[in-house]
Amino acid sequence: MNAIQRLSDHAIRRLSKGEETRAQILDVALNVASESGFEALTIGSLAERTGLSKSGLFAHFGSKEDLQIAVLDEGARRVSERVFKAALSEQRGVVRLRALFGNWLGWAESCQLKGGCPIMAAAFEFDDRPGPVRDAVVKHHARMQSGMARTVELCIETGEFRPDTDPQQFAFEIFGIANAYYFSHRLMRDADAAERAFKAFDRLVTGSLVTAPSSATSAN
Amino acid sequence: MNAIQRLSDHAIRRLSKGEETRAQILDVALNVASESGFEALTIGSLAERTGLSKSGLFAHFGSKEDLQIAVLDEGARRVSERVFKAALSEQRGVVRLRALFGNWLGWAESCQLKGGCPIMAAAFEFDDRPGPVRDAVVKHHARMQSGMARTVELCIETGEFRPDTDPQQFAFEIFGIANAYYFSHRLMRDADAAERAFKAFDRLVTGSLVTAPSSATSAN
DNA sequence: GACAAATACGAACGATCGTTCTAAATTCAC
DNA sequence: GTGAATTTAGAACGATCGTTCGTATTTGTC
Numbered sequence: 470m471n472a473i474q475r476l477s478d479h480a481i482r483r484l485s486k487g488e489e490t491r492a493q494i495l496d497v498a499l500n501v502a503s504e505s506g507f508e509a510l511t512i513g514s515l516a517e518r519t520g521l522s523k524s525g526l527f528a529h530f531g532s533k534e535d536l537q538i539a540v541l542d543e544g545a546r547r548v549s550e551r552v553f554k555a556a557l558s559e560q561r562g563v564v565r566l567r568a569l570f571g572n573w574l575g576w577a578e579s580c581q582l583k584g585g586c587p588i589m590a591a592a593f594e595f596d597d598r599p600g601p602v603r604d605a606v607v608k609h610h611a612r613m614q615s616g617m618a619r620t621v622e623l624c625i626e627t628g629e630f631r632p633d634t635d636p637q638q639f640a641f642e643i644f645g646i647a648n649a650y651y652f653s654h655r656l657m658r659d660a661d662a663a664e665r666a667f668k669a670f671d672r673l674v675t676g677s678l679v680t681a682p683s684s685a686t687s688a689n
Numbered sequence: 690m691n692a693i694q695r696l697s698d699h700a701i702r703r704l705s706k707g708e709e710t711r712a713q714i715l716d717v718a719l720n721v722a723s724e725s726g727f728e729a730l731t732i733g734s735l736a737e738r739t740g741l742s743k744s745g746l747f748a749h750f751g752s753k754e755d756l757q758i759a760v761l762d763e764g765a766r767r768v769s770e771r772v773f774k775a776a777l778s779e780q781r782g783v784v785r786l787r788a789l790f791g792n793w794l795g796w797a798e799s800c801q802l803k804g805g806c807p808i809m810a811a812a813f814e815f816d817d818r819p820g821p822v823r824d825a826v827v828k829h830h831a832r833m834q835s836g837m838a839r840t841v842e843l844c845i846e847t848g849e850f851r852p853d854t855d856p857q858q859f860a861f862e863i864f865g866i867a868n869a870y871y872f873s874h875r876l877m878r879d880a881d882a883a884e885r886a887f888k889a890f891d892r893l894v895t896g897s898l899v900t901a902p903s904s905a906t907s908a909n
Numbered sequence: 910g911a912c913a914a915a916t917a918c919g920a921a922c923g924a925t926c927g928t929t930c931t932a933a934a935t936t937c938a939c
Numbered sequence: 940g941t942g943a944a945t946t947t948a949g950a951a952c953g954a955t956c957g958t959t960c961g962t963a964t965t966t967g968t969c
Contacts, residue, residue, distance in 0.1 A: 503817075504817045505817065505818065506728070506813075506814060508726070508728040508729075509728075583817070584816075584817040585816065585817070589813075590813055592872060592876050593726075593809070593810055593813040593814075594726060594813075594814075595876075596804075596805070596872075596875040596876040597723075597724045597725065597803070597804040597805070597875070598725065606876065607876060607877060610872070610876060610877065611877070614877075637885075638885055638888060638889070641869050641873065641885045641889065642865075642866070642869065642889050644869045644872065645862075645865035645866045645867075645868055645869030645870075645889065646862070646865045647865075648865055648868035648869060648872070649861050649862065649864045649865030649868060650865075652812060652816075652830070652864065652868070653861060655816040655817065656812050656815075656816040656826065656827060656830060657827065657830065657831070657834075665857075665858055665861045668858060669858070669861065669862050669865065672896065676892065676896070
């Protein structure tokens with residue numbers, strides 16, 4: 470298979486009518502999930518917002534569960550683009566890690582999602598409900614987590630972080646800061662949320678730098 | 690009003706039948722909210738679980754919104770007891786702060802709530818839905834936050850933390866760690882979640898101790 | 910332009926939602 | 940024990956839920 474064929478298969482090919490409407494539905498659905506959660510993602514309200522009939526919309530997914538997973542996948546796709554791929558333009562190391570962190574805090578707003586990150590919302594909604602949706606949430610979170618840990622590893626490889634830094638622990642703590650930001654920003658409407666988050670991030674990073682005195686506690 | 694009258698008013702007085710059933714309902718409801726969220730807190734399923742009729746149960750609250758707020762208040766009451774009051778038995782300072790943190794991580798399980806902390810769940814569910822329920826969530830979170838910050842202040846007063854420590858920032862970061870713990874523990878089923886959380890907590894505390902070298906980054 | 914395939918609609922399904930009545934049963938003070 | 944007040948049950952309401960089915964309409968291919 471040559472390059473042109475691959476292009477026409479994966480990128481250029483015009484979307485069929487069905488695929489196009491499906492994409493539009495997912496766009497609206499992602500907004501709903503962001504603002505009101507996955508529970509509020511009802512077929513009826515979604516049909517009304519998209520101008521489709523209930524059954525017409527339903528046909529694109531086959532079940533509400535599949536719809537929820539599709540929305541989840543679309544959210545993860547955007548995270549991958551807006552957060553991870555966007556950070557790749559920065560040079561590897563702390564600079565990229567910082568970009569990754571900043572992108573994470575703001576990606577939902579950069580996607581015009583009025584409510585926060587839908588994947589985080591899904592994590593809270595489905596953490597106690599076994600099933601395919603929960604499995605999908607876990608899959609996406611594991612991917613994000615390991616992506617974050619990998620970026621931390623690069624900070625060790627560039628010589629910026631001490632070799633004994635634990636990437637998993639670091640990712641854990643970064644995730645915590647992002648969560649605290651979401652609470653402060655979205656629930657408490659705290660204007661200082663971003664500032665607080667970056668302050669915490671800087672403290673976390675500083676503790677792992679090789680230039681830091683070894684008496685300071687490391688992140689591992 | 691003398692002490693005995695106060696006692697009989699606030700503590701001893703036998704619960705009327707209605708108050709007793711209401712308490713039982715709230716106990717069941719708190720479990721449902723913990724496991725499946727406040728959205729899943731439906732009158733019908735709640736009536737079935739308590740053995741009451743829908744209308745009989747409904748009469749105790751008057752509206753679903755009032756029910757949700759009542760469940761929220763009950764949850765906050767338990768947090769106050771299990772987390773904050775329980776920590777008061779420890780001496781003020783870092784020891785108490787650590788107890789507070791540990792209580793927070795485990796209080797839901799110590800209350801036999803199979804799903805995580807219902808107040809955290811509520812925070813995510815209502816952060817984008819204006820109304821009385823959201824207001825109640827904000828109120829409770831503000832209270833927990835300031836209680837945490839106050840405990841940090843005591844660490845400064847005992848001379849353990851540097852005077853330039855920012856209690857609000859400290860509370861922000863503690864809250865983040867608790868959130869990361871919830872994700873790791875509940876969603877990812879990570880067995881190391883508690884260990885990770887305490888490691889992060891220790892790193893946070895160490896950075897604010899007066900014994901720490903001043904070159905280490907402080908939490909303010 | 911014709912014909913098959915893909916896509917969308919409209920009506921209806923049983924179930925459940927929150928809520929409102931009225932009436933029966935129970936609790937509680939005297 | 941009696942009577943008033945509190946507490947519960949039962950039936951019904953319109954609305955909405957996810958889903959199914961048969962039938963239009965539209966799309967894409969030759």
